[in-house]
Amino acid sequence: MSYVDLDAYSRHLRSAHESAATGRPWPEAPRHVIRASWRRSLDAGVDPDVTGAPLVYDSADVKQVRLEHPLRPLLPLMTTTLAGLADETGHIVVVTDGDGRALWREGNHTIMRRADTIGLATGHQWAEHAVGTNGIGTALAIGRPVHVYSAEHLMRVLHVWSCSAAPITDPDSGHVIGCVDVSGTSSSLHPATVALVAATAKLVETELTVRMHQRDERLRRRYESLRSRPGILLSSTGRVISGDPTGGLGGRVPLLPAAGRRMILKDGTVALLEPFSDGFLLRPTMSPGSAASPALRLAFLGESGPTASVGEHERPLSLRHAEILTLLALHRHGLTAEQLSFHLYGDAGNPVTIRAEIHRLRAQLGDAIAAKPYRLTCPVEADFLELRRLLTGSDPAKVASAYTGPLLPRSESPEIRRERDELEAQVRACLLRRGSPDDLWTYAQTRNGRDDYEILERLAELPPTDLRSAAARTRLHP
Structure with missing residues (x-):
């Protein structure tokens, strides 16, 4: 210039x-x-x-x-x-x-x-x-x-x-x-x-x-001199150094959980993360097709209090613990304490509070929650995740049956409120567009469906001899 x-x-x-x-x-x-x-x-x-x-x-x-x-x-x-x-x-x-x-x-x-x-x-x-x-x-x-x-x-x-x-x-x-x-x-x-x-x-x-490759080589030689059983050698940042010849892990294991925790690899193998020198080892503990680790089942839709189950043990949850599990289920790659705090409380959140709540939650669920970042390490079966899956299909009856009410209706978390409102809008649109009278009536028994004017009008159009029509007219004109 x-x-x-x-x-x-x-x-x-x-x-x-x-x-x-x-x-x-x-x-x-x-x-x-x-x-x-x-x-x-x-x-x-x-x-x-x-x-x-x-x-x-x-x-x-x-x-x-x-x-x-x-x-x-x-x-x-x-x-x-x-x-x-x-x-x-x-x-x-x-x-x-x-x-x-x-x-x-x-x-x-x-x-x-x-x-x-x-x-x-x-x-x-x-x-x-x-x-x-x-x-x-x-x-x-x-x-x-x-x-x-x-x-x-x-x-x-x-x-x-x-x-x-x-x-x-x-x-x-x-x-x-x-x-x-x-x-x-x-x-x-x-x-x-x-x-x-x-x-x-x-x-x-x-x-x-250059220095990274030198560290990798030293770590590789140390591992090969001591190796007694197969494992995947990782750097301290989760890069795959050896033990993954097909490249199935993609070169890096993202969001490393704490050492000593289990993690599920892309092929379904369950592996144990162990510290090794300046890096980590992933030791396979379960092959694909073997008995899977117990699923974490979450029931968070509707008016009943939220519950979580691992195996045969069902336990009620506080609203805060249910909110944390909801966010971790929605963000399977994990969230830091700061991110969880923001999703739950907005700018006024305190990560210290989140860490304390996670500590209490892990005392109940054990290895189901890993740290650094916080994430769910076991299979998750959640009613709201199943509802999301059904909404992508073409069967409104299944949607109506799965939707028992809003997601954690007492939660004020900005992220959960968005998810709750989105699910409600999608369910309602699905049923109004393709739902049978039975589907509409099922929705009319939920918290938001009881007074939904458009749903009740559809039901009121049923023959006068149909009890559902009479109930809808009564709700429309009390």
């Missing part, structure tokens, strides 16, 4: 930014990646007039996080590649974790002092939801390198800055674990810097891959 073009783009940006910041229509939007970032940032409630990034780690926290972070051994590689250039050209290098929290910073001391005034320093968070559009936060949000120039930043205080950043993905876990960024004044940081930053991130990912 020429200086003439840059001046014109800067004027265009200032106009677009003022419109975005004041909620007016944008006369001419900036480039797509910035426009999308502005919308995400404004939707997150970022104030363009905020004067700096929030501090989320004090110095003691930063030291501890650095010690445990997987990028710590590779910091010399990044600083060798970038820090010398940054110091000579009046820029700084910042390395963050996967949430945009700055952990390391090096470069020109004068620029670092200026950066301190806006929180571009260790311990501060630069995710988009915290400070809006910026190199670090936007690179993490879109998952690729980005250059953010001057007024492309949402916060006005950053308009004298430009930055180039690239995310770093851990090949072991598959998760973004950090971001490397070069920042400087708008006039001094060339947009081409993003290519160098991207190359540095790729260099780090390559080194992480």
